[in-house]
Amino acid sequence: MASEQDDFLFLDHDDDTQEAEVSGAAWDILVVDDDPEIHSVTTLALSGVEFWGRTLHFHHAYSGKEAIEKLIHNPEICVMLLDVVMETDDAGLTVVKRVRDELKNENVRIILRTGQPGHAPEEQVIRDYDINDYKMKTELTRSKLVTSMMTAVRSYRQICELEAQGLALASILDAIKGILGHNDIRTFSLAVVTQLAKILGSEPYGIVSGQLGNDKRIVVLGGTSQFQEFFGQGLEQLDNGRVIMQVQNCFDSGEHQQTDHDITVLLQGKNRSAAIYLELDIQPTDSQLQSMEIFLANVSIGLDNIKLFNELRDVAYKDPLTKLPNRACFTDKIAQYYKDQDSNLILILIDIAQFSDINNGLGQEVGNQLLLAVMHRLDQEFPQVELLARIGADVFAMLLPKIGFDERMFMDSLLIPYQVNEHVLSIHFRVGICDQDDFACNGLETLKLAYIALNQAKQGNQSVGWYTSDLEEKMAWKLGLIRQLRQDFEQRKLEVWYQPQLCFKTLEVTGCEALLRWPSDNGRYISPGIFVPLAENAGLIVDIGQWVLEQACEQQKKLAAMGKPISVAVNVSVPQFKVPNYAQSVKETLLEYDIEPHFIELEVTESVVMDEVGAVVETLTELQELGVEVAIDDFGTGFSSLSYLQKLPFSRLKIDRAFIKDIPDNDSGAIAELVISLGRHLGRKTIAEGVETQAQSDLLKKMGCDEVQGFMYAKPMPSHEFMAFLKSYKPKASD
Structure with a gap:
């Protein structure tokens, strides 16, 4: 059986290919969705694709019940593209449970597709369906859809081969009984x-x-x-x-x-x-x-x-590459530690970040050698380990004594670069830890708890996550907040406020930034730091981002009618930027609202820029050709930025407030000055956000910063207040 990590993928779809005839032997694919258009688009997008000399042959079902019938009558189906929300909000997940539990079909690969991932949040899916990965619909391009389909078919083929090998092994066992x-x-x-x-x-x-x-x-x-x-x-x-x-x-x-x-x-x-x-x-x-x-x-x-038989028993419980205990062996063994009287152990999951990138970029042999190097590091650095295993393609598990365990020293040991053949690899890890006091009564349940901790680390962009008993409550709170956010967005209760941006020399208002606000029932506002990540996880951020852009266009038209033709800046999130043909959608929105492109500025964070540099440069170039202004937001908080900066078409660098808030009392000013100097040498304007004091303003102006935004000059305000502010505002040129 393949690991749970292989069972589910969350994908989008594209429609830029043409359908081809199915001929000869084919891989049978089941598309399950209540939207007929999805069937057409999926078939079109994947037509003509061949894996290992075989085309794809599609079966179609429009409900969960029909999907089960298709699988019963077509056992040769190898991959199922399954929508989550159909006749019910959890129809897809119900199908998954029936396929695995009732049909006992462990072979078919399930690719879970959803435009509403909030109905199946990651932690809940992991807990209930042994899933430990979660991909947003907007994360994958068509090429990645093809890649994921190939991965699923490969996994299915390998499972079938393993079954065939199992039959062969049974035959061999019969043979060697007589031979030995x-x-x-x-x-x-x-x-x-x-x-x-x-x-x-x-x-x-x-x-x-x-x-x-x-x-x-x-x-x-x-x-x-x-x-x-x-x-x-x-x-x-x-x-x-x-x-x-x-x-x-x-x-x-x-x-x-x-x-x-x-x-x-x-x-x-x-x-x-x-x-x-x-x-x-x-x-x-x-x-x-x-x-x-x-x-x-x-x-x-x-x-x-x-004698051979003891050797064969070991095969079922050992990882073939590392010779460590595998997932089955590990789950069996950790069950022995449930309610141990001493309770002095911790279960640690070590996930190698971006391991697939290493495999794809440097080759599987390098990937295998890296796994062996990580295994040796764990074995050598932690001789007190009670149990070490490889439980997934890129996941190790270990039981360590919690007495004397130092989280920082543990991570420092892992982060020392690895020598793999001629490569020196600096590897990042995500770690999930579960205390023995929280172990469940069986090994698989205990492993789930550790995976929940691991996913907490991944979602929080942290290195280490610890399982705590209140995670269930946190999950319930998040689910409630996501439901409320979805409802309030549909009812257009969200608001867009605007904060002025000023020229440092003249203090003229040169533009404004559109900022999303979410009012709660108690009259207060929920922090964007809370609801924006939830919107991204729930798959809402693309729709919300498009709505904010439309609101910004309406605001710009009001400004032009008022005789204040200033630009409006709109933040763009990572999922938005990954939407296929994003630049084209921006163009269509500007045409719909009859807005001159240079009056709209898109603020792109470094995290967006560094995610996929090649695709980002291409999209930013398209936006620049449209005439849309682009600003690099939160500059200085990312990594490896300078090496790519000259490639990026942008007009402004925005200095992150983290480098503003403590000046002139610490060394943050040196970083701000470096960014300003960099912008000047590149011929780009710089703007400082989060300026709240006169001392900050004076120092930034002295450094040569071009523009400023912050509470010292004006706070964010609703549209009508912003318009009133512009009518009454009279700039007083700074000295």
């Missing part, structure tokens, strides 16, 4: 040849030979009836030059030898090796050759009279 029961090398050899012929689909006609002594003389160990009389004799005694040549080549090269008529394979034990020659009636398939390798790897133990 032989203590005599001759009967052992006959049994090996007989079973190998059966695996490869040929009649048994073969011989087993071994090398003995320092001169590595090849002698006959046994075989089918034609060769039994040569037992113990040198191979050269055979009256068969072809057998002699093939066996000799096999030993000399240390590799299998295969022709159209025969195959000679190497059987390597701990203390001796053997070559098995077998005539072929037909050419074996790849699947048969894979089964042969499994057979040889296991039966070779019989050369040294080592």
